Amino acid sequence: MSAHHEQSFISKYVFSIDHKYIAKQYTVTGMIFAFIGGLFAVAFRTQLAWPGTNIPFIGVLDGMKYNMLVTNHAMIMFFWAGMPILLAGLGNFVIPLMLGADDMAFPKLNMLSYWIFFVSAVLLILSFMAPGGGAAGGWTMYPPLNAQQGVDPDANFLVNLWTGGSLLILAVAVEFASMLLGGINFLVTSLNMRAKGMKLMDVPAVVWMINLATVDFMFSVGPLISGAVMLLFDRIFNTGFYDPARGGDPILFQHLFWFFGHPEVYVVLLPAIGIVAEIVPTFSRKPLFASRWIIIMATASAFIAFIVWAHHQFVAGIDPRMAEFFSITTIIISVPFAFIFFAVIATMFKGQIEVKTPMLWALGFLVFFLVGGVTGIFNGSAGLDMYIHDTYFVIAHFHYTLIPAVFFAGLAALHFWFPKATGRMMNETLGKLHFWITSIGFNMFAFPLFFSGLYGEHRRIFNYSSYQPMMADWIINIRHVATIGAMILAAAQVLLFINIILSATSGEKAGKNPWKCNTLEWVADSPPPHGNFATPPSCYRGPYEYSNPKRSGSDFWPQNEQ
Amino acid sequence: MSDVTIERVPKGRLGVWLLIAGEIVIFGGFIASYILARLEYPEFGSKEAAGDLNIVVGTVNTLILLISNWTMVKAHEAALEKNVAKAKSFMIYTLVLGLLFLGIKLGYEWPTDFSHGHTISSSKAIADQAPGSEVMKVSLFWSYYFLMTGFHGLHIVVGSLVIFFVMLGISGGQNLHRVELAGAYWHLVELVWVILFPMLYLIQ
Amino acid sequence: MSFLPEAYSSVAADIYGVFYLIFYIVGIWFVVTLGALFYGVFTSLKKQGGKAQYITGDDWAQSKWIWIPLILVFMCDLLIDVKTANVWTKVEIAEKMPQNDYDVKIVGRQFQWEFTYPGPDGKLFTEDDIQIADGNDGELVLPVGKITKLHLTAADVLHSFFVREFGFKQDVIPGRILTRWVEPIKEGRIELTCAEICGPNHGTMRNWVKVVSQEEFNSFIKNLNSGKKVAMATK
Numbered sequence A: 001m002s003a004h005h006e007q008s009f010i011s012k013y014v015f016s017i018d019h020k021y022i023a024k025q026y027t028v029t030g031m032i033f034a035f036i037g038g039l040f041a042v043a044f045r046t047q048l049a050w051p052g053t054n055i056p057f058i059g060v061l062d063g064m065k066y067n068m069l070v071t072n073h074a075m076i077m078f079f080w081a082g083m084p085i086l087l088a089g090l091g092n093f094v095i096p097l098m099l100g101a102d103d104m105a106f107p108k109l110n111m112l113s114y115w116i117f118f119v120s121a122v123l124l125i126l127s128f129m130a131p132g133g134g135a136a137g138g139w140t141m142y143p144p145l146n147a148q149q150g151v152d153p154d155a156n157f158l159v160n161l162w163t164g165g166s167l168l169i170l171a172v173a174v175e176f177a178s179m180l181l182g183g184i185n186f187l188v189t190s191l192n193m194r195a196k197g198m199k200l201m202d203v204p205a206v207v208w209m210i211n212l213a214t215v216d217f218m219f220s221v222g223p224l225i226s227g228a229v230m231l232l233f234d235r236i237f238n239t240g241f242y243d244p245a246r247g248g249d250p251i252l253f254q255h256l257f258w259f260f261g262h263p264e265v266y267v268v269l270l271p272a273i274g275i276v277a278e279i280v281p282t283f284s285r286k287p288l289f290a291s292r293w294i295i296i297m298a299t300a301s302a303f304i305a306f307i308v309w310a311h312h313q314f315v316a317g318i319d320p321r322m323a324e325f326f327s328i329t330t331i332i333i334s335v336p337f338a339f340i341f342f343a344v345i346a347t348m349f350k351g352q353i354e355v356k357t358p359m360l361w362a363l364g365f366l367v368f369f370l371v372g373g374v375t376g377i378f379n380g381s382a383g384l385d386m387y388i389h390d391t392y393f394v395i396a397h398f399h400y401t402l403i404p405a406v407f408f409a410g411l412a413a414l415h416f417w418f419p420k421a422t423g424r425m426m427n428e429t430l431g432k433l434h435f436w437i438t439s440i441g442f443n444m445f446a447f448p449l450f451f452s453g454l455y456g457e458h459r460r461i462f463n464y465s466s467y468q469p470m471m472a473d474w475i476i477n478i479r480h481v482a483t484i485g486a487m488i489l490a491a492a493q494v495l496l497f498i499n500i501i502l503s504a505t506s507g508e509k510a511g512k513n514p515w516k517c518n519t520l521e522w523v524a525d526s527p528p529p530h531g532n533f534a535t536p537p538s539c540y541r542g543p544y545e546y547s548n549p550k551r552s553g554s555d556f557w558p559q560n561e562q
Numbered sequence B: 001m002s003d004v005t006i007e008r009v010p011k012g013r014l015g016v017w018l019l020i021a022g023e024i025v026i027f028g029g030f031i032a033s034y035i036l037a038r039l040e041y042p043e044f045g046s047k048e049a050a051g052d053l054n055i056v057v058g059t060v061n062t063l064i065l066l067i068s069n070w071t072m073v074k075a076h077e078a079a080l081e082k083n084v085a086k087a088k089s090f091m092i093y094t095l096v097l098g099l100l101f102l103g104i105k106l107g108y109e110w111p112t113d114f115s116h117g118h119t120i121s122s123s124k125a126i127a128d129q130a131p132g133s134e135v136m137k138v139s140l141f142w143s144y145y146f147l148m149t150g151f152h153g154l155h156i157v158v159g160s161l162v163i164f165f166v167m168l169g170i171s172g173g174q175n176l177h178r179v180e181l182a183g184a185y186w187h188l189v190e191l192v193w194v195i196l197f198p199m200l201y202l203i204q
Numbered sequence C: 001m002s003f004l005p006e007a008y009s010s011v012a013a014d015i016y017g018v019f020y021l022i023f024y025i026v027g028i029w030f031v032v033t034l035g036a037l038f039y040g041v042f043t044s045l046k047k048q049g050g051k052a053q054y055i056t057g058d059d060w061a062q063s064k065w066i067w068i069p070l071i072l073v074f075m076c077d078l079l080i081d082v083k084t085a086n087v088w089t090k091v092e093i094a095e096k097m098p099q100n101d102y103d104v105k106i107v108g109r110q111f112q113w114e115f116t117y118p119g120p121d122g123k124l125f126t127e128d129d130i131q132i133a134d135g136n137d138g139e140l141v142l143p144v145g146k147i148t149k150l151h152l153t154a155a156d157v158l159h160s161f162f163v164r165e166f167g168f169k170q171d172v173i174p175g176r177i178l179t180r181w182v183e184p185i186k187e188g189r190i191e192l193t194c195a196e197i198c199g200p201n202h203g204t205m206r207n208w209v210k211v212v213s214q215e216e217f218n219s220f221i222k223n224l225n226s227g228k229k230v231a232m233a234t235k
């Protein structure tokens, strides 16, 4: 291999500045981490169902190891799986293509974002290797516990930096920096690089949602970055920002955390809704119902997301009057989401629905997310949350929102845009089998937890044998079912792996527009070359003109065709 | 059909504005925490706490930053006139003033604070000796002081580096628009200081 | 069969009431929405043939199909808001707290619960308070039918005072004393757990609440004061 060759290999496959390639880097990294996070979950669920099981590579879980796995499971799923896949990966792929642009506004910054993200992943992995093991204080990182655990107040700061907790905080902070830079790129690209003629309301819903998610992220993450710096300083420099014995306030961190934490949920959720809003019209051959209002409602929810955070703190000791305010805002936020939900359902009425795999995953998202959505009302009402807070009811609820978002919508997107990204179709049979097994595993895992949660099974407990009511037969059965469900869910992903490999190498050739879709990415070749479009497309209409009677001879009307 | 073109802001400017917005929210987190702590402990403003801060030096430093912002505006004007030499010299003035600020902060103010026994973690020693005392609460002030001035100092460093590299990059008369971007960032650094200065030094 | 634990406090029934209200409202919405979804899909499948209709949902005639349900959702939300605010006010707002008969201080510490009762002077937070810690004697004893004010705090990190059968939990915070109240309505021995992660042994931080008759409680206090049964006195 000549030196010249070497060079181009690195700039093409490692330090690529092509948004499509960076999207793949994010997505693949995210999927690997999603799998790791899932395995963590299977490991600690195994301990719950069969306490004392010797788990490969980890051993028998004691309280510390259990907490460590739970903490990092959540961290990984949010920051190294959910965000890289749904925000960074998807956003990088679809934004320039759907806007008809040749690349992101700042391609080099884009590459930098990915590699900063990569560094954060390395820091995360290092955190497991620190003496004392990974962080184990819950993903919310509440002080004082997380300002103390693993820290030796008399040791020098490098020693305290080299602990699971400190490294994890650092890793998360670096990850945020990466996503911030990536977010700047998204917003500038979307504002500045739309195809000629593309008005804001012609921008596809998924791009809107990704940008709303970006805004939510960028304007909520600041306080958590500062909160995390203060927590890190408490750990390594012996400050007392959160130490009540020295005048600090542990509840302060909770506010900083959840001011970010709630919008963060929307960072994952909004792109997922966007994906579904693209797929459902395409496979129903109908316009997205009241699409303008969907955007308005999503924008409204993205703003309301900033004034609901304390619903995570109803019982944390905040002023009870404040809790009442947050309870009301939280329940009201169901209104914009209900609108979006109804509108997506209305889109399907009187359509011509073809249930290909992307549509199947999108329908799965709708059905299961509905469970998560309605159960949110229970948690949001302060008068009830004081009972169900920190029980498995909450666990079941948010897994019914996050798994549909990250897995179901994420996989819908993967199956939908795979032909564009690789030029080949994914295997339908394998895809459907994968869907059904995943759905069965997921529901077996999550649904029973509502009941044990209602009975008062509280979370982050490594062994329930200390608790008599929690050792009732039916609760033990629930634990077994949930664990077997989690195992099925994890095992099913082997099918995905096979499907990806098979389809990428020998799948049917896709052509430019296999789904007969209107948006601009389908104008480009599959896969699009560097620079995307042979001639920059112009935009003449909104993205959802399916079955328009004015258009004769075809049931779709691409945005770029006059 | 329609041939609408959208009013488009240059992408560099848009990007820097968004970056600044993001940074403001980060500082917002510190500032909000500080204000909350201060509401809980009015002692923060007392002689025992902020009394050891040297308002004169603080004011001088504030003036230095203000002047450096003026020189940066001048550099921007020169860049608009495509006058590279002038832009460069004003950028050098800005850099010198920025470093002067940093020098006073790190070389004079902080060491003086240390000599009075104030460090970012001085609350620890105090809490060990006199748990629950008023002094202890006051010492939290110094944690916030070092945290926020330190973080601001970091931005001075980053801002100076940006100005420095932009300055190198415009030698041949190209990339002059970057002067504006570096200037915008420098204004952020100044803006933050203008908020921190009264909060830490003046309101007693 | 109800999945909620048996109610041992006067407010548990109210709290469960919020659950049932939400359950029925949301349950109906869930069924209706899911029904609409499946109806929509199964009546519009391509294999049934026909043509997709061009419905944009932009005019009222079409969009009323979602605006009207949306207004109903909003009204249901308000109903839930009112109900939940009532219960919340009753349990949590200090001014609404009923006059209490007894006081007890409860401290969470890694990884046990400690209870402090008033000493002979009958007042909490005085010199002669008596503290009992974990172990056989260290259970939280409360009289049935009387209102006890709980003064909750923590010694080291956050914990959460959670008695399932009472229907509520409260995080406890070092450096702060939060007050809640409870009126047990049933005698028995129920679990007190910690519901906020507090370290490696969070999972074993369990104690008991013993709800006893007035006579038993009187003799418990008497024994406590005579130092017969108890561990140690603190400041």
Ligand code: HEM
Pocket (backbone or CB within 6 Å): A037, A038, A041, A042, A045, A070, A071, A073, A074, A075, A077, A078, A082, A138, A139, A140, A395, A399, A402, A403, A406, A407, A445, A459, A460, A461, A486, A489, A490
């Ligand atoms: C493979 C699928 C998954 C399984 C089997 C699973 C299982 C679990 C279980 C059983 C817990 C509760 C542990 C405990 O409290 O003791 C948990 C916690 C959690 N999970 Fe998952 N989960 C999965 C996917 C996800 C995803 C996709 C996300 C988010 C994007 C997520 C976020 C969380 C969070 C935030 C917690 C709370 C952690 C804490 O208490 O600190 N999980 N998971």
Ligand SMILES: [Cu+2]
Pocket (backbone or CB within 6 Å): A261, A262, A265, A308, A309, A311, A312
């Ligand atoms: Cu939330």
Ligand SMILES: [Cu+2]
Pocket (backbone or CB within 6 Å): C159, C160, C194, C195, C196, C197, C198, C199, C201, C202, C203, C205
């Ligand atoms: Cu605990």
